[in-house]
Amino acid sequence: MEGFISFLLSIATIVAIYSILTLALNIRWGFTGLLDFGIAGFFAIGAYTSAILTSPPSEELVFGVRHSLGFGVPFLGGLVAAAAAAAIVAYLIGIPTLRLRGDYLAIMTIGLSEIFRYVAVNEKWLTRGSQGIRNLPRPFSGHSNLLDALFYFLLVLAILLILYLISQRVYNSPLGRVLKGIREDETVTEALGKKIFRFRMLAFVFGAAYAGVAGSLWAHYSGSIMPHEFVPDITFLIWVSLTIGGSGNNKGAILGTLVLIGLLQQGTRFLPTIEGYTYLIPGLRLIVIGFLLILCLRFRPQGLIPEKAVSVEKES
Amino acid sequence: MNFLLEAKEVVKDFGGLRAVDHCSIAVEKGSICGLIGPNGAGKTTLFDLLTGFYKPNSGSVYFKEQRIDGLDPHEICLRGLVRTFQIARELKNMTLLENMLLAPKGQFGEHLAYAIVQPPKVLRRERENLGKARQILKIVGLNHLQNELATNLSGGQRKMLEVARALMTDPEMLLLDEPTAGATFEETRKLMDYIETLRRDQGLTFLIVEHKMEVIMNLCDQIFVMNNGERLAQGTPREVQQNPQVIEAYLGA
Numbered sequence: 001m002e003g004f005i006s007f008l009l010s011i012a013t014i015v016a017i018y019s020i021l022t023l024a025l026n027i028r029w030g031f032t033g034l035l036d037f038g039i040a041g042f043f044a045i046g047a048y049t050s051a052i053l054t055s056p057p058s059e060e061l062v063f064g065v066r067h068s069l070g071f072g073v074p075f076l077g078g079l080v081a082a083a084a085a086a087a088i089v090a091y092l093i094g095i096p097t098l099r100l101r102g103d104y105l106a107i108m109t110i111g112l113s114e115i116f117r118y119v120a121v122n123e124k125w126l127t128r129g130s131q132g133i134r135n136l137p138r139p140f141s142g143h144s145n146l147l148d149a150l151f152y153f154l155l156v157l158a159i160l161l162i163l164y165l166i167s168q169r170v171y172n173s174p175l176g177r178v179l180k181g182i183r184e185d186e187t188v189t190e191a192l193g194k195k196i197f198r199f200r201m202l203a204f205v206f207g208a209a210y211a212g213v214a215g216s217l218w219a220h221y222s223g224s225i226m227p228h229e230f231v232p233d234i235t236f237l238i239w240v241s242l243t244i245g246g247s248g249n250n251k252g253a254i255l256g257t258l259v260l261i262g263l264l265q266q267g268t269r270f271l272p273t274i275e276g277y278t279y280l281i282p283g284l285r286l287i288v289i290g291f292l293l294i295l296c297l298r299f300r301p302q303g304l305i306p307e308k309a310v311s312v313e314k315e316s
Numbered sequence: 317m318n319f320l321l322e323a324k325e326v327v328k329d330f331g332g333l334r335a336v337d338h339c340s341i342a343v344e345k346g347s348i349c350g351l352i353g354p355n356g357a358g359k360t361t362l363f364d365l366l367t368g369f370y371k372p373n374s375g376s377v378y379f380k381e382q383r384i385d386g387l388d389p390h391e392i393c394l395r396g397l398v399r400t401f402q403i404a405r406e407l408k409n410m411t412l413l414e415n416m417l418l419a420p421k422g423q424f425g426e427h428l429a430y431a432i433v434q435p436p437k438v439l440r441r442e443r444e445n446l447g448k449a450r451q452i453l454k455i456v457g458l459n460h461l462q463n464e465l466a467t468n469l470s471g472g473q474r475k476m477l478e479v480a481r482a483l484m485t486d487p488e489m490l491l492l493d494e495p496t497a498g499a500t501f502e503e504t505r506k507l508m509d510y511i512e513t514l515r516r517d518q519g520l521t522f523l524i525v526e527h528k529m530e531v532i533m534n535l536c537d538q539i540f541v542m543n544n545g546e547r548l549a550q551g552t553p554r555e556v557q558q559n560p561q562v563i564e565a566y567l568g569a
Contacts, residue, residue, distance in 0.1 A: 169434065170431050173430075173432075173434060173438070174417070174423040174424075174425030174426050174431065174438070175425060175426045175427070175431035176431065177410070177417060178426055180409070180410055181407050181418045184407035184408055184410060185405050185407055185408075187401075187405065188401070188405045190388075190389045190393075191367065191369075191389050191399055192418060192419045192481070192482075193393035193394045193419075193421050193485055194426075307409070309409075309414075309463065309465050310410075310411060310414055311411070311463050
């Protein structure tokens with residue numbers, strides 16, 4: 001029983017963390033129409049920033065390279081720094097790339113997210129390379145395993161809720177209107193006096209901060225991070241989640257993540273393996289995800305919870 | 317004489333094609349001017365040059381006696397010179413009201429912190445804009461559709477929304493690119509009356525590209541005729557109608 005509960009808690013925590021990533025993509029793609037394939041990169045930046053800052057100071061040789069980082073910053077500091085670091089990197093990257101349109105931005109962002117990963121593999125003095133950073137502290141720990149997991153889940157859930165509410169508020173604000181305007185027709189929005197670059201940058205940086213928070217939460221959930229956890233597959237899972245859930249709709253983003261990551265990606269992990277077919281389940285999982293995406297695009301392209309027309313009526 | 321909008325000898329080349337060729341126009345404040353010419357004469361390109369969507373190869377554009385060629389489109393809009401598009405470009409997956417409320421300038425709520433906190437001044441501005449949006453939609457006859465997605469509008473309604481939305485920016489001058497294309501007789505009539513009213517009551521200035529001669533001839537004080545990228549003629553509707561060059565190039569005898 002306890003095993004089952006802790007299994008559910010672990011799935012719920014993973015879903016909540018990924019939901020933050022989906023919200024990040026929703027801000028960039030769902031609201032603003034930025035064709036962004038680099039979410040995993042900002043996820044990684046958040047995870048590594050938080051991991052490096054919160055690790056206790058230490059010195060050791062990793063693959064013959066002296067690794068002497070670790071600052072022993074408390075969890076909350078790591079979380080804020082993760083968001084800030086992802087946002088700053090996004091800003092710097094945004095300056096040259098956000099003038100690019102559609103597909104160019106997609107190629108740039110996927111390339112950059114891979115570059116971040118290779119930096120994590122190769123800059124051993126900073127990231128301990130493929131050995132990864134281990135023994136990351138988790139807040140509210142030190143009780144029983146189950147209680148620790150429960151507390152951490154509640155923390156992640158609270159942060160998800162706050163970020164959801166913020167995103168929801170932005171969506172319904174004049175700012176959200178401009179972002180949607182850019183998504184619908186950049187030229188018109190510019191002709192109406194909006195500085196497109198500024199708003200594209202804002203959405204890009206804002207989304208990056210969300211992804212950074214998710215990265216930090218992920219690092220302290222799993223307790224150790226390694227570069228190969230941040231492959232572009234994550235970006236694509238998030239894209240599928242958002243598409244299935246309903247692009248442009250924050251609730252849809254979370255529901256899509258629940259369906260995709262919760263039921264398919266994580267839920268199937270604990271199905272009994274069939275003797276002699278160990279590879280069957282992971283393989284099937286991808287097939288099912290692909291099939292689900294095709295069904296969704298064919299029969300419900302607007303997603304499970306489509307974007308609603310904003311009625312301004314009630315505010316007046 | 318000081319003009320509100322003045323283009324001096326503007327030139328625009330696309331590769332080997334000279335779309336606008338040393339074209340000069342000058343629009344007086346508070347006037348309604350027409351810009352006519354056969355298809356491909358360079359009217360829309362001239363609009364693009366006036367509003368910053370293209371930079372002229374040579375020549376200059378002045379608005380309120382300040383040089384504006386080289387400015388970005390959004391900067392030109394903020395100075396009070398606003399255009400509409402030949403093919404209506406409504407923001408499809410947004411409601412009519414959202415389309416309208418996007419346009420006003422200087423909205424506090426466009427800043428991230430204000431968008432999240434939404435202090436009273438954001439809400440107050442929002443209410444003011446909303447009242448104005450409803451009023452304009454009512455005049456152009458779209459108020460019953462205000463919470464409808466713009467994608468559901470008919471062709472003529474889209475053109476109306478296009479003009480209504482441009483008005484939400486508080487312009488001093490509007491450049492309308494075929495505002496009545498696809499509009500019904502009724503809609504055309506309504507829009508013409510509205511343009512007259514706006515000029516009379518708010519002192520707005522207009523430059524209008526239009527193919528419907530009855531609109532141009534009845535509405536405009538001054539008409540510019542373009543052909544092959546050049547300004548062929550200029551004058552009152554009467555003068556232009558009698559100009560032999562214009563008759564040959566455009567009105568077709």
